[in-house]
Amino acid sequence: MNYRHGFHAGNFADVLKHLALCELLRLLASKDKKLFVLDTHAGAGSYDLGSQMAARTGEAEAGIARLLAAPRAGMPAAVTRYLAAVSAYDRKFGPPAAALRRYPGSPRLIRGIMRATDRFVACELHPQDALSLRREFAGDLAVEVRQADGYHAVKAMLPPPERRALVLLDPPFEATDEFEKLARALRHGLRRFATGCYAVWYPIKDEAAVAEFLAAQAGLKTVRLELHVPVDGTKLGACGVLVINPPWKFEEAMVEALPWIEAHLGPGVSARLVASPATEPAPAQAS
Ligand SMILES: C[S@@+](CC[C@H](N)C(=O)[O-])C[C@H]1O[C@@H](n2cnc3c(N)ncnc32)[C@H](O)[C@@H]1O
DSSP states (O other): OOOOGGGTTTSHHHHHHHHHHHHHHHHHHTSSSOOEEEESSOTTSEEETTSHHHHHHOGGGGTHHHHHTSOSTTOOHHHHHHHHHHHHHHGGGSSOOSSOOEEEOHHHHHHHHSOTTOEEEEEOOSHHHHHHHHHHTTTOTTEEEEOSOHHHHHHHHOSOTTSOEEEEEOOOOOSTTHHHHHHHHHHHHHHHOTTOEEEEEEEOSOHHHHHHHHHTTTTSOEEEEEEEOOOSTTSOOEEEEEEESOOTTHHHHHHHHHHHHHHHSOTTOEEEEEEEOOSSOOSSOOO
16 A cells, blocks of 8 residues: 555545535535445545655645635635635644645545534544544544555445435545445445445546446436546646435535636646436435
8 A cells, every 4th residue: 555645635536526525415414314424445544745745746726826816806616715725724833824735635624614514534544534523533532543455345334214314425536446445335335225326536647447437327317527627747647536326416416516616726627517417216315
């Protein structure tokens, strides 16, 4: 396990994933019913953008930093809320500064939106990042951190007693069979809990592998977001987020947000949304 999210925190891929995550959770939490949130690949939870790791790639500069520098006028509501969550987290580390000091990982964003009645389990396998994650939430009884395989957690923790769930699957794609692992985890998850909302991040490098993965999800109700950015050499230049069983109004929020992201993330950026209805009648939606 060599992947460390600290090299990539706040980059274009985080922007797409976390924008979607914040909106999904907000919409799911707007219903007066308990929710279970599972973050299968949680990372360290918090990232120091002044660290050697972050400085080595400077990826946040072409991601979150560009959005924070953009004019607020005309900013879509979902983007405003996401940026507010990022800035609010940063302010815990000192008064508002010209540059962002800390970027919140998915567990921090989830923790900021979930309600007191919701339950949250964050799995992270890397010993160092799992330790950072534990430290990040030390004494916070609302967050259960597990140094465990997130794919196993999908099997072990679904269906949840709450009967409503958001499952974020955000693997590092170090393994050559990561798409197969993801597809298997989704099969297990959906078999156990068909009405859950599943959000999956994936890189767009091997177009055939992406197409095969997406084809395996055909027939499900999905919203798929994609972001392409210009990059040098072998760097990752495109990624997607597939949302299965999106809550009501998620698509609408993303239709509004993506063109703004495209316009403000820099020249040559393109974003798109593809929505697919369920082709078979599904049980009552989990939203
Ligand atoms: C892309 S990062 C996660 C970033 C995080 N979700 C966020 O948005 O802030 C992927 C993480 O998964 C961890 N990981 C790799 N394989 C795992 C597994 N099978 N179960 C749980 N965590 C795993 C890696 O150590 C890495 O920290």
